[in-house]
Amino acid sequence: MSLRVRLTLWYGTALASVLVVFGVILYGALAKALKEQADRSLEETAAVAERSLEEHRFGPFLLYEDLSQDFPELATLDKFFQIFGPTGQITIQSPNIKSREIPLSRTAFEAALAGQTTFESIRFSGEPPIRLISVPVRHGGTLVNIVRVGTSLQPLEETLHRLLIILLITVPLALLASLGGGWFLAGRALRPVEAITQAAERIAGGDLTQRLSVSMAQDEIGRLAGTFNAMIGRLEASFQQVRQFTSDASHELRTPLTVLKGETELALRRPRSADDYRLVLVSSLEEVDRMSRIVDELLFLSRADLGEIKMESRPVRLDHLFDDLKRQAEVLGHEQAVHIVIGLSEPVTIAGDDMRLRELLLNLLDNAIKYSPQGGRVEMSLVKQDSAARLSVADQGIGMSREEQTHIFDRFYRTDAARAHTKKGTGLGLAICKWIVDAHHGTIDVQSEPGKGSVFTVTLPLLASSD
Amino acid sequence: MRILVVEDEVKVGSFIRRALEEESYAVDLCADGPGGLELARDSHYDLIILDVMLPGMSGLQILETLRKEKLKTPVLIVTARAQLDQRVKGLDAGADDYLTKPFAIEELLARVRALLRRGTGEGMGLLQIEDLILNPATREVTRGGQRIELTSKEYALLEYFMRNAGRVLTRPVIAEHVWNLDFDTFTNVIDVYVNYLRNKIDRGRERKLIHTVRGSGYVLKGE
Numbered sequence: 001m002s003l004r005v006r007l008t009l010w011y012g013t014a015l016a017s018v019l020v021v022f023g024v025i026l027y028g029a030l031a032k033a034l035k036e037q038a039d040r041s042l043e044e045t046a047a048v049a050e051r052s053l054e055e056h057r058f059g060p061f062l063l064y065e066d067l068s069q070d071f072p073e074l075a076t077l078d079k080f081f082q083i084f085g086p087t088g089q090i091t092i093q094s095p096n097i098k099s100r101e102i103p104l105s106r107t108a109f110e111a112a113l114a115g116q117t118t119f120e121s122i123r124f125s126g127e128p129p130i131r132l133i134s135v136p137v138r139h140g141g142t143l144v145n146i147v148r149v150g151t152s153l154q155p156l157e158e159t160l161h162r163l164l165i166i167l168l169i170t171v172p173l174a175l176l177a178s179l180g181g182g183w184f185l186a187g188r189a190l191r192p193v194e195a196i197t198q199a200a201e202r203i204a205g206g207d208l209t210q211r212l213s214v215s216m217a218q219d220e221i222g223r224l225a226g227t228f229n230a231m232i233g234r235l236e237a238s239f240q241q242v243r244q245f246t247s248d249a250s251h252e253l254r255t256p257l258t259v260l261k262g263e264t265e266l267a268l269r270r271p272r273s274a275d276d277y278r279l280v281l282v283s284s285l286e287e288v289d290r291m292s293r294i295v296d297e298l299l300f301l302s303r304a305d306l307g308e309i310k311m312e313s314r315p316v317r318l319d320h321l322f323d324d325l326k327r328q329a330e331v332l333g334h335e336q337a338v339h340i341v342i343g344l345s346e347p348v349t350i351a352g353d354d355m356r357l358r359e360l361l362l363n364l365l366d367n368a369i370k371y372s373p374q375g376g377r378v379e380m381s382l383v384k385q386d387s388a389a390r391l392s393v394a395d396q397g398i399g400m401s402r403e404e405q406t407h408i409f410d411r412f413y414r415t416d417a418a419r420a421h422t423k424k425g426t427g428l429g430l431a432i433c434k435w436i437v438d439a440h441h442g443t444i445d446v447q448s449e450p451g452k453g454s455v456f457t458v459t460l461p462l463l464a465s466s467d
Numbered sequence: 468m469r470i471l472v473v474e475d476e477v478k479v480g481s482f483i484r485r486a487l488e489e490e491s492y493a494v495d496l497c498a499d500g501p502g503g504l505e506l507a508r509d510s511h512y513d514l515i516i517l518d519v520m521l522p523g524m525s526g527l528q529i530l531e532t533l534r535k536e537k538l539k540t541p542v543l544i545v546t547a548r549a550q551l552d553q554r555v556k557g558l559d560a561g562a563d564d565y566l567t568k569p570f571a572i573e574e575l576l577a578r579v580r581a582l583l584r585r586g587t588g589e590g591m592g593l594l595q596i597e598d599l600i601l602n603p604a605t606r607e608v609t610r611g612g613q614r615i616e617l618t619s620k621e622y623a624l625l626e627y628f629m630r631n632a633g634r635v636l637t638r639p640v641i642a643e644h645v646w647n648l649d650f651d652t653f654t655n656v657i658d659v660y661v662n663y664l665r666n667k668i669d670r671g672r673e674r675k676l677i678h679t680v681r682g683s684g685y686v687l688k689g690e
Contacts, residue, residue, distance in 0.1 A: 254547040255476055258568040262482040265572040269489070283478060416522040423477070 003193075007186045012179045019175060023167040030163060034156045035131075039119060041079075042133040045149045046117075048073055049081050050137050053145055064092050078155075084109075084146040091145075100124070104134065104146065112136035112146045121153070128154035192221040196228060208236040241305075248412045249298050252426070256287040256294075290424070297428040301411065304435050311439050312353040315463050318389055319345050321357060322382055329365040329378065338372045340365070343381040348389045349463045352440045360436040363429045364393040364456050371397035371421055371454075388442075389460045396453040405446055409434045417450070433458075468583055468627060469493045469511065469644040473503030473526065474518040474545070479568075483516065486572050487579070491623035493647030500524030507533055511643055512540050514582055516575075519546035519557065527560045534561035541582040545570070580604065583630065594629040596676055597689045599668060601629050615667055620645070624660050625668070628677070628687035637684035661685055 052071045056062050062083075068074050074081060074094065082102065083092040088109045108118040115136055123129040130150050137145040195212060202210050211232065212225040267280040303309050322345055329340045368378040372395045382391045398417045400408060407413045412427040419425075433456075437444040440460050448454035470487055474480035475498050484494045495510070497503040500521040507515055507529070515533075519526035530542055544562040546553070554565050563585070564578050580603050594601040599610045606622060608615045617625060623645050628636070638657050642648040646656065661677065669675045678686050 251547050254568050255479070258547070258570070259476070259478040259482070261569040262479060262486075262572060266482050266486050266489075269486075269572070287478075419475070419522065 004183065004186045004190055008179055008183045011182045011186075012175065015178050016171075016175050019171045023171055027160065027163060027167065031156075031160055034159060038131050038151060038153065038156060039133070042119075042131060042149045042151060043117075043135075045074070045076070045079050045081065046133050046135040046147050049083065049147045049149065050135060053083065053137055053147070054139075062092060064094060067092065068094070079149055079151045081150070082148040084148065086143045086145070088146070097150075102130075102132070102148075102150065104148065108132075108134035108148070109146070113143060115143075128152055128157050189221075192225065196221075196225060200228075203232060208232060208239060245302070245305075245411065249294075252294055252412055253291060256291045259287045260284055290426070294426045294428070297426055297432060300432060301428065301435065304432075304439075309439075311356060313351045314354065315349050316352050316354050316357055318348040318350060318357070318382055318391060318460075321354075321361060322380060322391075325358065325361045325365060326380065328362065329369065332366060333369045333372075333378065336369065336372065337375045338369050338378055340378050340380065343379045345380075345382045346384060348382055348384055350389050350440070350460050351463045352460070356436045356439070360433050360458070361391075361393075363433050364458075367425075367429055367456075368393050368395035368397065368454075370424060371395065371418065373397065384462065385459075387462050389462055390457060391460075392455055392457040394453065394455040399448045399450045399452050399454050400446075401450050405448060408446060409444070468513040468623070468630070469495070469647060470579070471503070471506055471510070471512040471515045472496045473498075473500070473507075473515070473521065473529070475499060475521050476518075479518075482572075483575070486576065490576060491619045491626070492579075493623070493643075493645060495647065500526070500529055504529045504532060507538065507540070508536065510649070511640070513644060514579060515540055515542045516579075517542055517544055517562075519544060519548065519553075527557060530557075530560045530562060541585060543578060543582060545575075577604075594626070594632075596629060596632050596687060597674060599629075599676060601626060610668060610672070617664075617667060620660060621663055621667065625664055628664075628685070631687075633686065633688045635680050635683050635686045641684065 048071050049067070052067045052074065053062075056067070077096065080094045080097040081092075082090055082094075082097070082104075084104050085091050088104050090104075102122070105120060108120060111118045112134055113136070115138065117136070118132075118134045120132045120134070121129050122132065129152075131153050132148055132150040135147045135149075136143055137147055199210050199212050211229045263280050263283055267277060272280075300309070322342060326340050326342055333340055365378065365380070372378060376396045378396075379394045380391070381394075382389065384390075398415075398421055400415050400417070404415045408415075409430050411431040413430075414425050414427040434444055437458055437460070442458060442460035444456065444458045446454055446456050470492050472480055472483050472487070472494060474483065474496070477498065480496050480498060484496050487494045495506060495512075497506055500523040503517070503521070504524065517526045517530060521529075526544060526546070530544070533540075533542075541563045542561065543564045543566060544557040545566045545568060546557070547568045549567040554567075557565050563582055566575060566578060584603070594603065598612075599608070601608050603626065608617055608622070608625065624641070627641065627645050641657050648654075665675075665677050669677055674689065676687050676689065678688065680686055
């Protein structure tokens with residue numbers, strides 16, 4: 001069942017209940033009020049009759065005309081009255097009672113003897129009910145008369161009946177009109193939802209440039225549209241990022257592939273010497289290794305982008321890491337006669353992932369060695385500063401300009417000098433370093449001058465309890 | 468034929484050069500933009516193979532500059548970027564053809580041949596003067612239906628002559644385009660090889676094709 005139908009039905013049910021309750025209360029209240037009014041009126045007429053009897057000294061042989069002459073208000077058309085003697089026998093009755101017999105009821109008589117007024121309703125078949133009041137008249141301590149006034153309840157009944165008809169007609173009509181109006185209004189209120197659904201369908205179909213027009217920005221639907229737009233914007237940006245990354249990646253792989261293909265095809269064009277073949281194979285292996293590295297690093301970065309890399313958070317002693325990695329770096333630097341020294345070191349503990357921190361440090365050291373001159377020097381240092389650990393790797397290598405420093409952590413970025421210096425770099429090492437540093441809530445930056453070397457500094461928050 | 472290759476990837480430039488040299492082309496290799504531009508301006512090349520991504524200056528910039536300077540040498544652009552807009556940009560900048568990496572060597576060589584044909588105003592594949600026929604694709608040379616065997620250098624020299632048939636070619640020019648020499652060296656290797664060619668092509672035939680132009684150089688033409 002659609003939301004629109006549901007809303008309209010709920011609303012209709014609520015309204016119907018309210019209208020019914022209202023109708024019932026209205027009817028009941030009016031009925032009560034009208035009845036009370038009739039009773040008050042009877043009381044007044046009874047009082048008049050009582051007074052008139054007093055005037056005539058309660059004489060037993062009074063006639064109707066005597067009373068009505070002095071008290072014209074007794075001769076009203078809508079009421080009749082009866083006067084009973086102390087034994088309950090009728091003595092006077094107004095002419096408008098006509099031929100009907102309305103004797104005094106036992107209840108009224110006994111109540112009158114006790115000095116109490118009684119209200120009664122009686123009904124003759126086929127006729128509207130009659131309301132009666134029976135009032136005892138006492139004189140000198142004894143009951144002398146019982147005055148009875150009656151009135152037809154027909155007007156009252158007719159009024160109530162008419163009200164009932166009106167209610168029975170108007171309530172359903174009002175309900176239908178409201179349902180119709182409610183249906184229409186629900187449709188209008190839900191129209192933005194329909195617009196959002198359609199836009200979402202277009203986006204599911206692949207068009208991420210769609211946005212919703214947010215006209216009423218303040219209500220629930222407006223906020224929904226706004227949030228939706230923001231979400232699509234983020235999706236589009238991240239798709240764009242992936243697209244860019246994939247394009248950069250495939251571009252980077254083309255060069256090693258070109259070398260492999262070209263050198264191999266060339267070698268196969270005519271018979272070559274064993275040495276020539278050997279050289280081609282050695283070169284091919286280099287390219288294969290290069291592509292392997294690119295693929296590994298790309299895989300890491302793409303998993304990192306998707307949030308799939310789980311970082312542990314355990315206490316890690318950075319100074320111990322330093323010692324381990326110095327040994328590893330010495331092996332790496334052996335070929336170029338680059339020597340590695342640890343300048344400053346102190347016991348420093350941070351919360352982090354041991355494996356990733358090793359990768360970080362190794363990447364920095366590898367870079368330092370790669371771009372160092374023969375016989376150059378690479379210096380590592382580790383200090384505590386305020387509540388952070390600062391480690392740095394300094395080399396005397398090719399360095400980079402201020403402009404290049406702003407891009408150096410970008411993916412696939414290699415400076416011209418770097419490319420000229422060696423083919424081995426992938427441009428991803430520092431991007432990976434940055435990712436690891438960010439994941440540890442730290443910062444990384446570089447100070448460098450072209451030709452004079454570089455210093456990479458990483459700042460990481462200390463483990464809270466250690467100090 | 469003399470070809471300039473401007474490519475910064477060492478291994479790629481290297482195998483392109485070797486492949487071309489094995490096909491008897493004379494090759495100069497340059498690994499950066501500004502250097503390539505200078506070489507293209509100062510020396511005569513029959514074809515330039517240009518990589519787009521170069522340090523210092525992009526290949527397209529070099530190309531635009533050369534075309535502005537009215538250089539008519541055919542240019543073959545080589546690059547890793549394969550998208551349509553890149554190819555269009557390259558061709559509009561003045562390139563005569565476009566190859567994307569990675570490419571097959573055979574395709575590179577075929578396109579080189581095609582561009583060289585165009586450069587000398589030929590439509591068909593075969594080069595022909597009278598009954599001397601040279602097929603660049605197969606490197607077959609025949610005269611009067613008879614197969615003529617030539618060494619690599621002889622072939623290169625003959626191809627150059629035939630592509631410039633009717634034009635007087637001076638020694639320095641021949642040295643540049645066939646031997647890749649900037650003619651400082653005093654050598655008569657050119658004369659020696661012209662002689663070899665004459666022996667193989669003109670000897671024993673009525674109509675001589677290779678003529679000496681006294682004081683200038685040589686020319687290949689029908690009489």
